[in-house]
Amino acid sequence: MDTLIMVGQLILGLSILVGLHELGHLLTAKMFGMRVEKFSIGFPPKIAGFQWGDTEYSIGAIPLGGFVKISGMVDESMDAAQMASEPQPWEFRSKPAWQRLIVMLGGIIVNVVTGIIIFVVLVYNNGETFFSRDQVIENGIVAYEIGESIGFQTGDKILDINGQTYQGLNDLSSGSALLSENGYYTVDRNGETIKIEIPRGFINSFNNEEALGKFVSIRFPFDILDVTPDGAAKAAGIKEGDKILSVNGKEITFFDEMQVALAGAKNKQAEIVVLSEGQPKTLSVPVSGEGTIGIAANPLIEPVKREYGFGEAVSKGTTRAFSVVIVNAKALGKMFTGEVSAKNVSGPIGMAKIYGDTWDWVKFWSITGLISMILAFMNLLPIPALDGGHVVFLLYEMISGRTPSDRFLENAQKVGMVILLALMVFAIGNDILKLFTGG
Numbered sequence: 001m002d003t004l005i006m007v008g009q010l011i012l013g014l015s016i017l018v019g020l021h022e023l024g025h026l027l028t029a030k031m032f033g034m035r036v037e038k039f040s041i042g043f044p045p046k047i048a049g050f051q052w053g054d055t056e057y058s059i060g061a062i063p064l065g066g067f068v069k070i071s072g073m074v075d076e077s078m079d080a081a082q083m084a085s086e087p088q089p090w091e092f093r094s095k096p097a098w099q100r101l102i103v104m105l106g107g108i109i110v111n112v113v114t115g116i117i118i119f120v121v122l123v124y125n126n127g128e129t130f131f132s133r134d135q136v137i138e139n140g141i142v143a144y145e146i147g148e149s150i151g152f153q154t155g156d157k158i159l160d161i162n163g164q165t166y167q168g169l170n171d172l173s174s175g176s177a178l179l180s181e182n183g184y185y186t187v188d189r190n191g192e193t194i195k196i197e198i199p200r201g202f203i204n205s206f207n208n209e210e211a212l213g214k215f216v217s218i219r220f221p222f223d224i225l226d227v228t229p230d231g232a233a234k235a236a237g238i239k240e241g242d243k244i245l246s247v248n249g250k251e252i253t254f255f256d257e258m259q260v261a262l263a264g265a266k267n268k269q270a271e272i273v274v275l276s277e278g279q280p281k282t283l284s285v286p287v288s289g290e291g292t293i294g295i296a297a298n299p300l301i302e303p304v305k306r307e308y309g310f311g312e313a314v315s316k317g318t319t320r321a322f323s324v325v326i327v328n329a330k331a332l333g334k335m336f337t338g339e340v341s342a343k344n345v346s347g348p349i350g351m352a353k354i355y356g357d358t359w360d361w362v363k364f365w366s367i368t369g370l371i372s373m374i375l376a377f378m379n380l381l382p383i384p385a386l387d388g389g390h391v392v393f394l395l396y397e398m399i400s401g402r403t404p405s406d407r408f409l410e411n412a413q414k415v416g417m418v419i420l421l422a423l424m425v426f427a428i429g430n431d432i433l434k435l436f437t438g439g
Contacts, residue, residue, distance in 0.1 A: 002357035003357070005356075005357050005358065005359055006352040006353065006355055006356065006357050007352055008359075009352070009355035009356075009359065009364055009367075010348060010351055010352040010355055011063045012364075013355065013364065013367065013368040013371060014063060014064065014065075014371075015041055015042070015063060016368065017111065017114065017368065017371060017372050017375055018041055018042075018065055018066040019041045019066065020110050020111065020114050020372075021066070021107035021108075021110055021111050021375065021379070022039060022040070022041065022066045022067065022068045022107060023039075023107075023110065024106035024107040024108070024109060024110030024111070025068045025070070025103060025104075025106045025107045026039050026055070026068050026106075027106065028102050028103045028105075028106035029068070029070050029092070029103050029106075032095055032099040032102075032103065033089075033090060033095075034070050034071065034072075034090060034091065034092050034095060034103065035054050035070070035071040035090040035091065036054065036055045036068055036069070036070050036071075037054065037055065037056065037069040037070070037071055038055065038056050038058070038067070038068065038069040039055055039056070039057045039058070039068050040057075040058045040059070040060050040066050040067055040068075041058075041059050041060065041063075041066045042059055042060030042061060042062055042063045042064075042065070042066060043060045043061070043062040043064065043065055043066070043067070044060050044061070044062070045060065045061050046058045046059070046060055046061070047059045047060065047061050064348060070091075070092045070103070071088070071090060071091045071092060072087060072088065072090075072091025072092040072093040072094060073091075073092035073093065074406060074409040074410055074413055075413065097394050097397045097398045098398065100390075100394055101391065101394045101395070101398070104387050104390040104391050104394060105387065105391065107379065107387060108376045108379050108380055108387055109376075111372045111373070111375050111376035111379070112321075112372075112373065112376045114369075114372045115321045115324070115369045115370070115372035115373040115376065116317060116318050116321045117317075118317075118321075118365050118366075118368060118369030118372065119316075119317035119318070119320045119321045119369050120313050120314050120316075120317030120318065121313075121317070121365075122317065122362065122365060122366060122369070123308055123312075123313040123316045123317045123320070124308060124310055124313035124317070126362060127305060127306050127307035127308055128304075128305075128306045128308075129303050129304070129305050129306075130167065130168035130169060130170055130303055130304055130306075131168055131169040131218045131301075131303050131304070132167065132168050132169075132303075132304045133158075133165065133166055133167060133168060135169075135218060135301060135303075135304070136157065136158055136168075136169055136218055137157045137158070137159065137188070138157075139218055139219045139220060139221075139254070139301065140154070140155045140156060140157050140218075140219045140254075141154065141155070141156050141157070141158060141216040141217065141218060141219060142154050142216065142217050142218070142219055142254075142256045143156065143216050144213070144214045144215060144216065144217070145214050146205050146206075146211060146214045146215045147214075147215045147216040149205070150196060150197070150198065150199060150202065151196045151197075152185075152187070152196060152216055153189065154219070154256060155189070155190070155219070156187045156188070156189050157187065157188040157189075158172060158185050158186070158187055158216075159186040159187065159188055159193070160185070160186045161177050161180075161183070161184075161185055161186075162177070162180050162183050162184060163184075163186070168304070169216075169217070169218055172185070172215070172216060173206065173212055173215050173216075174327075175203070175327035175330070175331065176323065176326070176327055176330075177198070178198060178202055178203040178206065179203055179327065179330045179331060179334060179340075180198065182197075183197070183198035184196060184197045184198060185198070200339055201338075201339045201340065201341070203331070203340060203344075204340065204341045204343075204344065207341070207343065207344050207434075208353075208434070209353070209354065218301075219254040219255070219256055220254060220255055220299040220300065220301050221253055221254055221255075221299075221300040221301065222243075222244075222254070222255045222258075222297040222298055222299055222300055223241060223242065223243040223244075223297075223298050223300060224238060224239070224240055224241060224242045224243070224244070224274075224295050224296070224297070224298065225240065225295075225296045225297060225298030226240055226295070226296040227239065227240055227294060227295055227296075228294035228295070228296075230294075231293065231294020231295070232285050232286045232287070232288070232293045232294050233285060233293040233294045233295045234294065236272075236283045236284065236285040236286075236293075237276075237281070237283055238272075238274055238276075238283065238285070238293075238295065239276060241276075242274045242275065242276045243274060243275040243276075244258055244272060244273070244274050244275075245273040245274060245275055245280060246272070246273040247261035247262060247265070247270055247271070247272050248261060248264075248265060248270055248271050248272075249271070255297050255299070258297075259291065262287050262291045262292065262293065263291040265287045265291070266287055266288070266289055266290070266291050267287065267288070267289050268286075268287055269284050269285065269286055269287070270284070270285050270286075270287050270293070271283075271284055272284075272285050272293075321369065321373050322373075324370050324373040324374065324377075325373050325374075325376070325377045328373075328374055328377050329377065331344075342426070342430075343430055343433075345423075345426065345427050345430055346427060346430060346431060347424065347427030347428040347429075347430065347431045348428070348431070349428070349431035349432070349434075349435065350427075350430070350431045350434065351371070354367055355367055383416050383419055383420070384412035384413055384415055384416030384417075384419075385412075385413050385415075385416025385417045385419070385420055386416065386420070389412065389416055393409065393412070
């Protein structure tokens with residue numbers, strides 16, 4: 001069932017984005033009087049379809065893309081017979097270069113607008129919830145294995161990133177931070193200000209969603225939320241609402257301190273002082289082999305909830321949408337230099353895992369908005385068979401006044417299709433490798 005939910009979200013998200021992308025091509029083509037022969041969400045074989053005017057609308061069985069077939073255009077259909085005939089007024093090749101350019105940019109523009117709208121609506125409806133910089137500085141962080149690997153220690157108070165203030169905890173692991181040149185964190189450690197450098201290629205440590213939980217989190221004071229009915233804590237007299245003051249003489253303020261103290265007392269009796277109904281009590285509690293006593297913690301700090309008016313949401317959502325493009329452009333550039341591993345490239349399996357195995361509409365639209373912006377960016381790359389490849393040839397025609405030959409465009413299309421197929425095989429190969437290696 002979990003797998004079906006992941007696949008279902010992926011198919012729905014891609015179908016929406018691909019359908020809108022191809023609709024952008026279709027509408028701009030029809031706007032300039034071009035004949036659109038086919039519009040398909042998904043690749044053949046065809047599952048269902050209907051004819052409306054000159055256009056056949058269909059749904060394909062392979063839900064990893066889509067296409068429009070515009071008369072007189074060199075595309076993936078490789079319709080050489082049509083291209084060998086005399087150009088007709090309704091064909092793509094008969095129209096001015098500037099009109100053809102708008103048609104090729106139509107899908108990209110729609111994906112950008114879609115991404116912006118999604119992020120604006122999410123910000124307006126849900127605002128933002130996060131642990132603020134002030135909370136991080138007040139309470140400090142818990143450093144896990146990835147954080148410790150670059151020099152963080154539990155209790156550090158992170159003051160800034162690259163000398164600039166930040167909004168909240170999530171900014172510490174954002175793409176813009178991890179991909180920055182000569183990046184660093186400024187940290188207050190026991191009253192001493194130190195600099196922790198972000199190593200070259202550090203972003204490769206975050207090649208899966210679980211890795212974020214191995215970086216840093218905020219420390220939090222706590223009391224007892226719940227006590228396991230048959231657990232050691234309840235048997236010793238610890239109750240809901242009690243506050244742990246010390247374990248084996250070690251003063252406890254934060255939850256991670258209690259975890260460490262109990263881990264050092266595995267399979268032993270721990271002397272625990274709790275504040276119960278305003279009075280301190282000393283209790284002897286057996287600690288399990290896992291370092292637990294059967295309690296659930298209640299954090300005594302809450303994340304900041306920030307709401308935005310419509311104008312603020314438009315600004316914030318648009319900024320968030322374009323930050324996705326900027327981060328991906330940086331990552332792609334660093335991939336060519338070897339700083340970012342190509343193993344981070346994900347295919348459909350990786351995308352499905354990002355959606356997750358629970359259906360959360362806020363998360364679904366957040367990821368769909370992100371993918372919409374990535375699709376726009378990827379389609380703008382100057383690779384033949386992608387929109388960006390067509391854009392390059394059209395710009396060349398507009399600047400030079402010379403039209404590339406149909407033979408050249410056909411060969412470029414073939415090369416582009418081989419490149420895209422190779423990239424798809426590589427991405428799926430990465431997905432399969434991660435399944436077996438747990439990456």
